[in-house]
Amino acid sequence: MCGIIGIVGMAPVTARLLATLKRLEYRGYDSAGIASITENGLERRRSVGKIANLEACLNDDPLVGFTGIGHTRWATHGEASERNAHPHISGKVAIVHNGIIENYAALKSELREAGFEFQTETDTEVVAVLIDSLLQSGLEAKEAVGAALKRFHGAYALGIMFESQPDVMYGARKGSPLVVGIGNGEMFLGSDALAIAPYTNKVIYLEEGDWCRLTRESYEVFDSEDKPVMRKVQTVETEEDSADKGNYPHYMLKEIYEQPRSIAKTLQAYTHPVHGTLSLPKDATLDFDFSTVSNVYMISCGTAHYATRVAEYWFEQIAGIPCKTDIASEFRYRQPALAKNSVALFVSQSGETADTLAALRYCKVQGIKTIAVVNVRTSSIAREADVVLPTLAGPEIGVASTKAFTAQLAVLLVTALHAGLSRGTLSEDEFETHSKSVAEIGSKVDESLSRDGVIRAVCELICDADDVFYLGRGVHYPLALEGALKLKEISYIHAEGFASGELKHGPIALITDKTPIVFVAPTDELYEKSISNLQEVAARKGPVLLISDRKGVEEAGGAPTTTLEMPDCDQLIAPFVYSVALQLIAYHTAVMRGTDVDQPRNLAKSVTVE
Ligand code: M6R
Numbered sequence: 001m002c003g004i005i006g007i008v009g010m011a012p013v014t015a016r017l018l019a020t021l022k023r024l025e026y027r028g029y030d031s032a033g034i035a036s037i038t039e040n041g042l043e044r045r046r047s048v049g050k051i052a053n054l055e056a057c058l059n060d061d062p063l064v065g066f067t068g069i070g071h072t073r074w075a076t077h078g079e080a081s082e083r084n085a086h087p088h089i090s091g092k093v094a095i096v097h098n099g100i101i102e103n104y105a106a107l108k109s110e111l112r113e114a115g116f117e118f119q120t121e122t123d124t125e126v127v128a129v130l131i132d133s134l135l136q137s138g139l140e141a142k143e144a145v146g147a148a149l150k151r152f153h154g155a156y157a158l159g160i161m162f163e164s165q166p167d168v169m170y171g172a173r174k175g176s177p178l179v180v181g182i183g184n185g186e187m188f189l190g191s192d193a194l195a196i197a198p199y200t201n202k203v204i205y206l207e208e209g210d211w212c213r214l215t216r217e218s219y220e221v222f223d224s225e226d227k228p229v230m231r232k233v234q235t236v237e238t239e240e241d242s243a244d245k246g247n248y249p250h251y252m253l254k255e256i257y258e259q260p261r262s263i264a265k266t267l268q269a270y271t272h273p274v275h276g277t278l279s280l281p282k283d284a285t286l287d288f289d290f291s292t293v294s295n296v297y298m299i300s301c302g303t304a305h306y307a308t309r310v311a312e313y314w315f316e317q318i319a320g321i322p323c324k325t326d327i328a329s330e331f332r333y334r335q336p337a338l339a340k341n342s343v344a345l346f347v348s349q350s351g352e353t354a355d356t357l358a359a360l361r362y363c364k365v366q367g368i369k370t371i372a373v374v375n376v377r378t379s380s381i382a383r384e385a386d387v388v389l390p391t392l393a394g395p396e397i398g399v400a401s402t403k404a405f406t407a408q409l410a411v412l413l414v415t416a417l418h419a420g421l422s423r424g425t426l427s428e429d430e431f432e433t434h435s436k437s438v439a440e441i442g443s444k445v446d447e448s449l450s451r452d453g454v455i456r457a458v459c460e461l462i463c464d465a466d467d468v469f470y471l472g473r474g475v476h477y478p479l480a481l482e483g484a485l486k487l488k489e490i491s492y493i494h495a496e497g498f499a500s501g502e503l504k505h506g507p508i509a510l511i512t513d514k515t516p517i518v519f520v521a522p523t524d525e526l527y528e529k530s531i532s533n534l535q536e537v538a539a540r541k542g543p544v545l546l547i548s549d550r551k552g553v554e555e556a557g558g559a560p561t562t563t564l565e566m567p568d569c570d571q572l573i574a575p576f577v578y579s580v581a582l583q584l585i586a587y588h589t590a591v592m593r594g595t596d597v598d599q600p601r602n603l604a605k606s607v608t609v610e
Contacts, residue, residue, distance in 0.1 A: 001604040002086070002098035003027045003072040004178065005196070006159040006189030008169045008216050014063045017070035020195050021051050026251070026397040027191075028604030029072035030080035034058070035087035035094040036065030037166040042094050046085035067166055069159040069189075071096035074604045077104070078121030088120065090128035092163035093135065097124040098191055099176040100609050102154030127158060135162075142213060145170045146226045149211055155354065155609055159189050172211035176608045177352050177380055180204040180212055180219055182233060187214035192352075192606075193236045193378060194395065201236045205378060236378060250597045252398035252490070256583050260446040262393040262403040263410050263576065267438065269392055270414045278414050278435045284387050288343065288369055290419035295342035296323045297368075299331050299359040301607065303401040303485060304347040304408060309478030310575050311412035318426060318434075319419035328355035329610065332362055343369040345389075347412070349396055349404035350606040351379020358610075360384055373411050375404050389415060398598045399605050400490050402583045405482065406445070406576055413438065413572070437570040447567040448580035455584040458564050461545055462493070462516045462585070463592040469507065470497040470582075472520040473530055475575050480520050483582030490600045491590040500533040513541040518585070520578050523552040524571045531556055547581050 003024030007013040017034045032054045033046030043063055047053040051072075071086035077100070078084040086096045101107070104123035107130060112118070116129050130151060134144035141162045155175025162168065171178050171189045181188030181196035181203050190196035193203050206212060209224030210231070223229045248254035272279045280286065296315050298308035308325040315323040326336070328346075332355055338344070344363040348356045351374035360381055363370050372385035375393050382388045391407035417434055420426035426434070462468050468487060472480035481497035488495045498507045500519070511517070517537050521530035527548075534556065538544055544561040546553065553563045569577050590597050 001027060001074045001606060001608045002191070003029065003195060004096050004098055004157055004159050004189060004191040005070045006068070006096070006169050006171065008067050008167060008187045008214050010066065010185050010216055012064050013066060013068040014058060016199070017068050018051070018055060018058065019198075020190075021054070021070050021072055024072050024191065024195055025051060025599060026399065026605050027072060027074070028399055028599060029074050031073045031075070031082065031085035032071065033073075033085045033087050034063060034068060034070045035089065035161065036063045036068035037161060037163060038063060038065040042089055042092060042161070042163045044087050044089060044094065046082050046087075048080055048082055048085065065166075067161060067169060069094065069096045069161055069169070076100055076609060077123040084120045084122050086124065088122070088125045088128040090116070090125070090132035091135065093128050093132045094161045095124070095128045095131070096159045097127055098157040098608060099155035101126055101152050101156065103152065107151065127152070127156070131160065141165055141168070142170070145172070145211060146222070149224075157191060167215055169214045170211065171206065171214065173206045174209050174224075175354065178206045180206065180214065180221075182219065185216055187216060187219055189214070197236070202233055203236055204231045204233055205383065207231065234378065250398065250587070252400055252402060252587055252597050255396055255398050255403045256580065256587065257449060258394070259403050259406050259580065260442040260449070262407050263445060264442045265392040265394075266407045266410045267414070267441070269390065270411065278417060278438060280389065280415070280418055284389055286387055290319065290321070290422040291424070293321060293341055293343050293419070295339040296321050297338065297342060297344040297363070298323070298325045298347060299328050299344060300347040300356055301328050301353050303405050303482060304349060304356075306478045306482035306485065307405055307408035307412060308345070308347050309481065310409060310475045311416060313475045314413055314416035315419065318416045319423055320425040321419060321423070326359070328353065328359040332358040338363065338366050338368050343371060345371045345373055345412075345415075346381055346385060347373040347408050348379070348381050349375045349391075349393075349401055349408075351376040351381040352606050352608050353381075354608050354610050357381055357384070373408055375407065399600055399603045400486055400586065400597075406579055409575055409579070410441065434572055437572045440569065441573050441576045444567050444569045444573060444577050445580055448577050451564075451566065451581070452584055455564060455581055456588040458545055458562055459585055459588040459592060461543055461562050462487075462518070463491075463589045465493060465514065465516050467510070467515050468493055468495045468518065469510070469515060470495065470518045470520065471500040471503065471530070471533065472497070473500045473526040474524065476520040476522070476578065479575055479578055479582065480518070482579070483518060483520065483585065486583055486586035487589060489603060490586055490597050491593050491595055492601070493589065493593075500530050503533050503536065508536065508540070511537055511540045511542040513543065516543045516545060518545045518547065520547050520582070521552060522549050522566070522571070522574050522578065523555070524574070527552060534561065547578060
């Protein structure tokens, strides 16, 4: 969602603000802007659409200042227009914001009654106008920031500048993350550490309700009661997987191809360095024993949710633990009754998803043990959970999650195996056999990638469709849901996933010769049932794509289908192998349709508002 960069610099900042906004493009946005304090006072440039438009605008009309804020906006309140784009300026105050000011309407009418005017339809503008009103009432800039923050309900990460203080910047966070970067004679604000990574690796993660005052040489942090507080300065590791596309046309394709390595890297962290056996990482010491755990809850959103839906089968079948998965936005408001001695896993690539974070906080209040399965070690979810089980997928830039998904599957599978061993539902021998299969995931995924050409060819079947259905049974049912999500988010084709067994209970009414059906059906114990469903679809002239292994493709011989043969593998690791096919189908279909694969319309990479 909205990206923020702020620089109190010792050299002109526009070029760096712009370069950072380009790096933040992956978060998803529909307009962008920059403000700086120039010799003419506060000035800004804003534009709708790609950063290239803002760049063109700055080329025509440059901004020269040593302190500046930049923003990529993902519209919530008010259309994507130049008028609604950030930074917002009121009088001598400029601000950028990520989040939602929920009481903006009440504040707006209060300020209007006091004679202040508004130019936009955004919730954010009240922040600038309220601070401006407090300045005009005689408060100093710092006092005005502290006083204004107490009036806002909802979520915010803010960057604030005052024309009267050209070498000072304020930041504040509640609900949405904000990072302070400590440079050499310069200070930075960023919506995440990646934003400021080229400038410094020394960061402070502001805590809930914190706000800060930065100059080039100093920083002060205050808590929600305006008391000065010390926050830890952390050194952020530089990610070795660079955030560029290399020779790939899209980040998504690069990330799909990185999977053998990202899975291997993740599994390596879950392998005992001496004995070579699968185990949880040493620094993820659990202060509970899975043998005494009554229930496992897994809470997440989007693709991460589908990873937990696959893992639900593993926890129940391998470890015999009653398991429930939930969508975080539902969980957080449902007041779920949680069993004693249960543990809750929060799965998130970004570690910043607002609903997942809120669900984590709910569980903590209920006294439930919390485990974060996250890709960003320094994220809010990682910092607030009792235990972190990291995925080591490296930075994922494409909005459509791919390598993070398979890394999540890897961590959840190892955790389920660990739980099975602790509970005695898996013998040592069975554990070893499963471990051998896990060790093959990387090479099987690599083999799946080698079928890319064939996978691309089968996309002809679906690239002109208006609706596509995905069907699967067992662990392949959530995979079908994930395949459909991937297709809809980047190709804009309407796609739905169903459990194959549900077909006759409704979805079959939708089948025509214009609705391709993708069956994910390797030869497991449910294969024959899947093929019966496939026949039912074929009998209604639905064009079928069967994704199976060699035996499955051969046995389906008689059915009128297009087939896609994936590598033979142990059933336990089939979700990894079949994910690759589904990801590549979505990717190639989107490319054939000419969509913006890495930044699909309306989507944000990290959903930091509800
Ligand atoms: O960062 P998170 O894993 O918490 O994000 C959850 C979802 O927003 C995310 O998986 C989303 O569904 C992706 N666009 C799917 O490709």
